[in-house]
Amino acid sequence: MNSNSEIKNLLQKFVLNQCTPEEINEVIAYYKKNKLTDDFPTVGDIQDLLAEMPKMNSQTADDIFLNILQASKENETTISISSGKSNFRKYISIAASVLVLFGIGFAVYKQNITDKTPQHKFDFKSTDIVLQLEDGNVQIISEDHTIQVRDSKGNIVGNQSGDKLVYENNSDLEKLSYNTIKIPYGKKFQLQLSDGTLVHLNSGTTLKYPVKFIAGENRQVFLEGEAFFDVAKDKKHPFIVNADKLNVRVLGTHFNVSNYPEDESTDVVLVEGSVGMYRSNEAFNADLNTILKPGYKGSFDREKDKIFTKPVLTDIYTSWISGGLTFRSMTFKNIITKLERRYNVTIINKNENLANEKFNASFKEESIEKVMSYFNDIHGINYTIKNNQILIK
Missing domain, CATH: 2.60.120.1440 (Jelly Rolls)
Known part of the structure; x- marks a missing residue:
């Protein structure tokens, strides 16, 4: 464990309660080597503490990790935790001290989270x-x-x-x-x-x-x-x-x-x-x-x-490859979703009675205007189109 990235990865495992006894020993060894405290818990103590903790998902760990790193940024080794999370108090205090010890700043946290979880979810309505x-x-x-x-x-x-x-x-x-x-x-x-x-x-x-x-x-x-x-x-x-x-x-x-x-x-x-x-x-x-x-x-x-x-x-079912569009016993609310996806438009349906009605329809490579015209002619569905927005009345 000779680099910040290795320490960062170990701490992440620590926060997620995924460390082996050997890895916990590494944390203890570094902690004691730098003499941050004489009263450091043993491997057994830490394992007992971790066993009492609820399993965390990545988001929970990220939240705790953020608190720890903010504390390290401010050169603090203790964190105020609500009473409902009292089981985490000693554990997070240890983790915070490790972060202070190795100088892993908020930028590392931000980069780590960016690598694992993109900050901007892909927008399917983009053009890219x-x-x-x-x-x-x-x-x-x-x-x-x-x-x-x-x-x-x-x-x-x-x-x-x-x-x-x-x-x-x-x-x-x-x-x-x-x-x-x-x-x-x-x-x-x-x-x-x-x-x-x-x-x-x-x-x-x-x-x-x-x-x-x-x-x-x-x-x-x-x-x-x-x-x-x-x-x-x-x-x-x-x-x-x-x-x-x-x-x-x-x-x-x-x-x-x-x-x-x-x-x-x-x-x-x-x-x-x-x-x-x-x-x-x-x-x-x-x-x-x-x-x-x-x-x-x-x-x-x-x-x-x-x-x-x-x-x-x-x-x-394969006509879409050449521009076709087919609906078979499909609810109108699902048809709306597929039309939005196919033509990259927004459809607002104010006729709630239509939502669960089922339709059959097949189109060749048609424009959204012709598709909507079909639903109006055959099924009497009234609508208006303005720019990329369709309003069904």
Whole structure:
């Protein structure tokens, strides 16, 4: 433990009650070495104290960490804590003293929190496609320009031109590292992964994926939103899409996954090949899990925690790639969300009776004006459009 970063990491573990006895010993050793007190608790005392504490999440730890660092900034070694948190008093006092000892200022806290939790949540209503790199830095992708994507060592691992980003497979990476791409409302994008897999990303979608797939490891990506996958065949390395509580496992095929937060289910539509569907907290078992056939849709009902399948016309569910838009037995409030995402508009519905009505509709590449005109002509839904805001009366 010879650097501020190592001390900072150790203290974070200390605040989160994650230290091993050996790590607690390190804290004690440094504390005693600098003679901040002669009455320092033993490892056993500290373990007893930690055992009495409630488990904390990251936000709670961040709040405590902030208080500690503010105290260290003001050169204090004690902190006033409300009676409801009296169990933390001795513990936080120790942590504060450690911070004072090593001079870790508020700037370190701020940088640490910035690294782990972005201060500005991604705004899907922006116009920027954002690529978050493995080190937390971001690059803005413009379809009118080109960029080069580099790994932590500065090596070029990908190139973007227009609406497509292509990753190379010649990187010397030996361990998994991830990039995350975020597609705003009103846009679509294409991503070619290092194995040659092509992914079409719909608007309002986030995909986390390895910069390079590693031999011996599954090819796993993490999806929130909607994407169509054209997976490169590799029998030795299954391709797995994690969609929250659902995993979709293939060896090489074409399929669509829709995993938007407002939907009741995560839907998988198989165009060709074979797809295994199973809960993300389970291991894949071909004999027990749902195996989807071409021309079928598998739906994971999040509330019932069950998977249902039925035959469908796959073109309906993949038409979005070429600009189509389809609603099947969908509530109007969900249709509004999808229209906002597709066209990057704001829709205000003052007709509350419409919210839970269900509709079927299909459109080719139409403007929002024509879509709203359809709902007015067929279903008598009155509305006005001003700038990018639609008011339903």
